[in-house]
């Protein structure tokens with residue numbers, strides 16, 4: 001009903017704007033209208049999907065390499081949004097600073113529909129290229145934005161509903177955009193809040209390294225915020241403010257243009273002199289809680305920050321662990337043996353359902369083995385288009401085929417020389433390529449396309465699959481000789497539902513994810529998490545825990561009412577009597593979002609502009625959300 005009203009308003013707005021050439025006052029939010037105007041001024045035709053040529057796989061890889069830090073720091077949030085995307089039929093998208101899609105993961109059914117409008121890696125989603133859309137418009141507006149259905153400039157994009165948040169570095173430059181996109185017909189009202197929180201988490205991670213020589217002041221109106229992504233962070237080089245996160249700037253009502261010019265004394269009366277958390281007087285006589293880490297406070301660094309956020313890695317009574325992986329003891333032993341196997345040149349095959357940690361295990365085997373100083377080259381055999389996989393793996397010489405790069409390409413097998421080659425989803429490798437791979441493994445030589453002579457290679461091989469490889473061999477879909485070549489030593493990673501003590505697993509993962517003793521799960525919430533079957537295994541479980549940590553109110557235990565519906569319903573037992581949210585509080589994400597908006601409004605005396613600013617959304621969005629809930 002509400003969605004109908006909104007989409008009727010948007011249809012009327014489109015009619016007025018595109019057919020009658022007049023501005024649709026108040027029928028769409030201001031940023032959308034601004035964006036429509038920009039597109040119209042550029043002469044973009046709203047009825048035609050422009051032909052967007054995606055980057056080649058090689059060019060995309062180069063773009064990914066250029067954005068390696070962004071991708072690395074975004075990985076945990078992409079994992080948790082991926083879990084969300086799988087549950088809500090969406091895809092999660094990461095772009096670079098220009099709007100080029102670097103990664104897109106999520107629900108296969110929607111991903112293929114999205115691909116019809118070129119929402120896939122290698123395509124430019126800047127506003128200039130694709131008209132009003134969440135990614136491009138968030139980049140231009142410099143803030144999170146949702147663009148639903150007909151709010152997109154191009155008619156064919158009406159099938160999409162997208163929420164995006166720019167990821168800003170500590171100096172105020174956009175590094176990329178995180179986006180959740182799904183079908184327009186489905187109401188994704190909590191998506192914007194989730195991407196905004198995820199972007200904040202990523203931005204916060206940029207302060208974990210790179211500022212060792214400087215003074216890093218962490219501030220919050222509530223001491224429970226310190227150490228979380230919601231703390232304000234200000235970095236001083238001597239007296240001068242040189243970097244900050246948006247919460248830090250927001251506390252003083254300034255923006256990134258203040259970097260380089262503001263001095264310490266213009267912001268705080270006095271930096272803390274003692275280790276640990278102190279009360280700090282800031283401009284205007286306000287008192288905040290703060291902590292100083294940094295060059296001139298080495299003892300403070302030890303006593304203060306890092307320990308608050310990172311739980312000690314050697315706490316007593318820990319579960320068996322291989323690197324970051326939580327495992328059964330027998331799996332830990334099996335993985336230690338795998339390190340010896342790769343050392344001895346024996347290929348290792350890791351089997352397990354999706355999200356059981358196959359890639360993490362392979363990386364750890366590389367990290368612990370004698371080839372740790374060499375490269376780790378991961379190839380997802382299911383993700384590379386069949387037509388490209390040969391060139392990608394084996395490389396080619398200059399001029400080998402039309403469209404080949406000028407100087408040829410080395411190929412991933414040769415890139416892995418001296419290190420570990422990880423062939424993920426090996427069960428999906430086309431049969432013809434299986435023969436070529438087998439030859440490489442036998443001869444330890446690669447023959448690039450168009451090359452006269454083979455080139456010798458030396459890598460350790462780790463393969464992984466979620467498929468039952470033996471059954472594929474029996475059905476003829478996988479070569480038996482290749483199977484016997486790669487499956488000398490096989491490890492089967494367990495599904496979460498098969499772990500011996502799921503409660504202990506949930507607790508240990510929560511300890512890592514929350515990283516803070518002040519964020520606790522209620523016993524009822526823990527029980528439901530332990531009782532659920534977790535079809536997406538650790539990936540899904542970690543994703544849900546990250547979502548809970550992001551939604552948690554500091555100082556309040558997290559109850560089962562914040563759990564996704566299917567997880568919350570996993571057990572009929574009553575809660576432990578210590579619910580995170582009082583029983584009068586709402587029970588789903590939309591309602592939680594609404595409660596957060598109401599609280600923000602209360603906190604700002606009903607001033608919508610201030611409340612919207614505090615929530616990181618624009619005023620008209622806040623109005624729209626509040627009005628749509630009546």
Ligand SMILES: Nc1ncnc2c1ncn2[C@@H]1O[C@H](COP(=O)(O)OP(=O)(O)OP(=O)(O)O)[C@@H](O)[C@H]1O
Nearest residue numbers: 079324325326354355356357358359360538539542
């Ligand atoms: N055993 C584990 N202990 C802790 N976290 C885990 C474990 N396994 C997986 N994870 C979490 O799940 C995420 C996904 O892991 P990974 O990519 O290694 O799984 P996978 O089995 O290779 O999945 P897929 O088959 O879908 O590619 C990791 O980033 C991590 O957060």
